[in-house]
Every structure is written in C-alpha cells, then in structure tokens.
Amino acid sequence: MEVRIVSTPSAGTDNEPVHCYVAIELSKSSWIVGFQTPLTNKTSQYQVKACDASALLELIERVRTRVARELRRPIEVMSCYEAGYDGFWLHRVLKAHGIHNHVLDPASLQVNRRARRAKTDRIDADRMVRALIRYLRGEPEACSVVRVPSVEQEDARRLHRERRRLIAERVQHVNRIKGLCATQGIYHYAPLRKDRLARLDDLRTGDGRALPTRLKAEIARELKRLEVLLEMIATVETERDVILTSAASTHLNAGKIKMLAKLKAIGPEFATTLVGEVFYREFANRRKLGSYVGLGSSPFCSGPVDRDQGISKAGNPTARSMMIELAWTWLRYQPGP
Numbered sequence: 001m002e003v004r005i006v007s008t009p010s011a012g013t014d015n016e017p018v019h020c021y022v023a024i025e026l027s028k029s030s031w032i033v034g035f036q037t038p039l040t041n042k043t044s045q046y047q048v049k050a051c052d053a054s055a056l057l058e059l060i061e062r063v064r065t066r067v068a069r070e071l072r073r074p075i076e077v078m079s080c081y082e083a084g085y086d087g088f089w090l091h092r093v094l095k096a097h098g099i100h101n102h103v104l105d106p107a108s109l110q111v112n113r114r115a116r117r118a119k120t121d122r123i124d125a126d127r128m129v130r131a132l133i134r135y136l137r138g139e140p141e142a143c144s145v146v147r148v149p150s151v152e153q154e155d156a157r158r159l160h161r162e163r164r165r166l167i168a169e170r171v172q173h174v175n176r177i178k179g180l181c182a183t184q185g186i187y188h189y190a191p192l193r194k195d196r197l198a199r200l201d202d203l204r205t206g207d208g209r210a211l212p213t214r215l216k217a218e219i220a221r222e223l224k225r226l227e228v229l230l231e232m233i234a235t236v237e238t239e240r241d242v243i244l245t246s247a248a249s250t251h252l253n254a255g256k257i258k259m260l261a262k263l264k265a266i267g268p269e270f271a272t273t274l275v276g277e278v279f280y281r282e283f284a285n286r287r288k289l290g291s292y293v294g295l296g297s298s299p300f301c302s303g304p305v306d307r308d309q310g311i312s313k314a315g316n317p318t319a320r321s322m323m324i325e326l327a328w329t330w331l332r333y334q335p336g337p
Contacts, residue, residue, distance in 0.1 A: 015073070015074065016073070016074075017073065017074040017075060017076040018038050018067070018071055018073050018074070018075055018076070019038075019075075019076050019077075019078050019136070020035065020036070020037050020038075020063065020064055020067055020075050020076070020077050020078070021035070021036040021037075021078050021079075021080075021129050021132055021133055021136075022034070022035055022036075022060060022077060022078065022079035022080070022099075022129070023036075023043075023079070023080055023081070023125045023126070023128035023129035023132060024056070024079065024080070024081040024090070024125070025081070025082075025121045025122075025124050025125040025128070026050070026081055026082070026084065026085070026086050026090075027050060027121060028050055029050055030047050030048065030049060030050050031047065031048050031049070031050055031052075031056065032045055032046075032047055032121040032122055032124075032125045033045065033046045033047070033048060033056065033059060033060075033125070034122075034125035034126055034128070034129045035063050035129075036129045036130070036133060037063065037067045038067065038071060039067060039070055039071075043125070043126045043129055043130075044063075045122055045125060045126075046059055053090065053093045057093075057094075057097055060077055060079070060099065064077055076100070077098075077099045077100065078099075078100045078101075078102070078132065078136060079094055079099050079100070079101045079102070080101065080102040080103070080104050080128055080129070080131075080132045081101075081103065081104070081128070082103075082104050082105075082106045082109075082124075082128065083103045083104065083105060083106065083146045084106065088103065088148050088149070088154070091103055091148050092151075102132060102135070102145045103145065103146040103148055104128065104131065104132070104143050104144070104145060104146065105143065105144040105145070105146055107144075107314075108143045108144035109127060109128065109131055109143050110131070110142075111127075131143040147281065149280070152252050153252065153280050155252075156251060156252040156253055156276055156280070157276045157277070159236060159239060159240055159272060159276075160240070160269065160272045160273045160276055160277075161276075161318070162236055163233060163236045163237065163240070163269070164318065166229055166232055166233045166236065167233065169229055170226065170229045170230070170233065173191070173222055173225055173226045173229065174191050174192060174226065176222055177189070177191045177219055177222050177223065177226070178191065180215060180218065180219055180222075181203070181219070184205040184206060184211065184215070185205055185206020185207070186203055186204075186205065186206070189203060191222075191223065191226060192226075196223055196226075197220070197223060200216065200219060200220065200223070237268075240268050240269070240272055241268055243257055243258075243268070243272065244257065244258055244261055244268055244271075252280075253275045253276065253279075253280060256275045256279055257271045257272055257275050258271075260274060260275060260279070264333055264334055265326070265329045265330050265332070265333040265334060266326070270322065270325075270326055270329075273318065273319070273322050274319070274322060274323075274326075277316055277318050277319040277322070278292070278293065278316070278319045291312075291314075291315060292315045292316060292319075293315040293316055293319045293320045293323060294311060294312050294313045294314045294315030294316065294317070294320045295311050295312075295315070295320060295323070296311065296312045296314075296315075297310075297311065297312070298310060298311065298312045
C-alpha cells in the first residue's frame with residue numbers, strides 16, 4: 001500500500017516571518033492592488049477607491065490575516081508602487097503601519113519591446129509585484145527603488161523648484177508678446193522693460209499704423225500676467241536670499257547653502273539648487289554621484305561597433321543642467337589654474 005506523507009506547518013515551531021508581496025497600481029479613479037502570497041503562484045488582484053488609504057490598509061490586513069491563519073506563521077508585508085503623480089504620501093502611510101514599502105522608478109521596469117503590447121492596470125500590477133520579488137531576492141536589474149525624502153527635505157526643495165517654473169512661465173509670456181508684435185512688423189519691443197505699458201501706446205506697425213484695438217488689448221492682458229509673474233519671482237528670490245543673509249534662517253539646509261555660496265562663481269540660485277537637489281544626501285563614491293545626475297558614460301559596444309554615445313542623461317535633470325551651467329560659469333570667472 002502506498003503511503004503519502006504531507007508536511008504541514010506546525011504552530012509555534014517556526015517564528016520566521018513569511019513574506020507577502022503587494023503591488024499598488026495608482027490612478028485617479030481606482031487603485032488596483034495585486035497580492036503574491038505563499039499560498040499560490042498566481043497574483044490575486046483587488047480594487048479599492050482611489051486615495052482611500054484606510055480601505056487599502058484594511059484589504060492588506062485582511063489578506064495578511066488569512067495567509068497567517070493558513071500557514072500559522074507571522075507574515076511580513078512588502079509593498080511597492082510606481083513613483084509619479086501621487087508623490088510619497090502613501091509611502092509614509094504604509095511605513096507608519098509597519099509595511100515595508102518601496103517606491104519604484106517606472107523607467108526601470110522591464111516591458112515587452114513589441115510594437116503593440118497589451119497594457120492595462122492589472123498587467124502593470126502583476127508586472128510590479130514580480131519585479132519587487134526579483135529585486136528583494138537580490139536581482140538589481142529587476143527595477144530601481146527611489147530614495148524617498150523626508151517631509152522636511154521635500155519641503156526644502158519647493159523654493160528653487162517654484163522659481164524654475166515661474167521663470168519658464170515668464171519666458172512663455174515674453175515670447176507670446178514678441179510673437180504678437182512680430183506679426184505686425186514690430187521687433188524692437190521689450191516686454192521686460194519697466195516702461196513696457198507706456199511704450200505700448202507708441203508702437204506702430206511696419207506700415208506705420210497704430211496697433212489694432214483687439215491686438216493691443218490682448219498684449220495689455222499678457223503684460224498684466226507678466227507683471228504678476230515678475231512679482232512672484234521677486235518674492236521667491238527675496239525668500240531665497242534671506243537664507244544667506246539671516247543667521248536665524250529656518251531652512252533645513254541653510255548651513256550647507258551658506259558654505260557653498262562662499263565659493264567664487266556660485267550665487268544664491270546655484271547654492272540652493274545644488275543643495276536641494278544633490279547635497280541633501282550622501283553618495284558612496286563619485287560614480288554614484290555621476291549616475292545620479294546623469295553624467296555617466298553610455299558606451300555602445302557590440303561586435304565590431306565600439307563607440308561612446310555621450311552622457312546617459314538618466315539622472316536628475318535639474319541638477320544636471322545646473323552643474324553644466326556651473327561648469328561654464330566656473331571657466332568664465334576662474335579661468336586660471
């Protein structure tokens with residue numbers, strides 16, 4: 001007679017926790033939550049309302065309790081979601097409830113390279129949970145995990161990032177005004193001059209006529225928007241300069257910014273941006289620093305082809321552009337050895 005021996009986990013004999021993997025596909029309407037548990041190799045998927053962290057935590061606890069009851073062993077939950085529109089608030093909620101969460105870089109996840117591939121939230125959730133399992137098993141090429149800043153570090157970046165957005169918006173309005181003037185043969189009008197509104201009445205088209213009524217009104221409205229932007233930029237720059245001049249600044253990285261600003265060719269904007277984007281964290285070596293800002297090399301070597309494609313540009317774009325500008329400024333103001 002054949003005897004089959006079935007091993008079952010015994011209660012209280014093994015206290016080593018078992019991992020339960022969770023992937024959360026975020027969207028504005030609903031969240032798809034995928035579970036990979038030791039009970040099955042198939043990814044179980046559920047749906048919860050978007051931005052409902054309480055419902056998500058209840059779902060995770062319900063699945064964890066069921067798995068722990070079946071295996072009679074403690075369960076450790078490992079979760080992940082892609083970095084994007086929702087920021088890091090969900091990461092902090094999950095960490096506060098004892099869940100080991102990982103924020104994944106979406107560009108690092110491997111996808112099918114066919115021209116037409118199926119893409120749904122459920123497929124993405126399954127892909128994320130399997131990438132998380134591979135990453136935790138020690139496969140670094142499976143995905144890249146984002147370093148989540150603290151609330152204070154994230155808030156300290158607001159100043160220079162807001163100024164960068166305002167400057168870009170200012171350029172758009174200036175180009176729009178110059179474009180409207182160019183349609184009438186006017187190329188000498190400077191919207192950033194202080195007498196821009198007074199000079200608007202004196203403008204004449206290329207054939208000697210005054211500006212049409214509706215065109216003049218549109219340019220006047222654009223100038224009003226521009227003036228509001230200039231006031232905002234001045235306010236942000238004043239707050240930025242206070243970090244260097246005030247001894248009682250409450251900025252998180254005020255000490256580093258002041259030390260960096262002492263170097264020649266580095267002003268308040270360079271100092272606040274570099275500290276906020278790069279020097280708020282530590283790097284093990286120069287290669288990791290170069291990789292973070294996207295200045296690492298990109299070799300292409302296959303068979304007889306061996307060439308360098310230039311820098312990778314895969315890092316922080318703000319820090320990279322600022323460091324390139326700083327290099328040119330350094331050559332200008334410190335040309336000697």
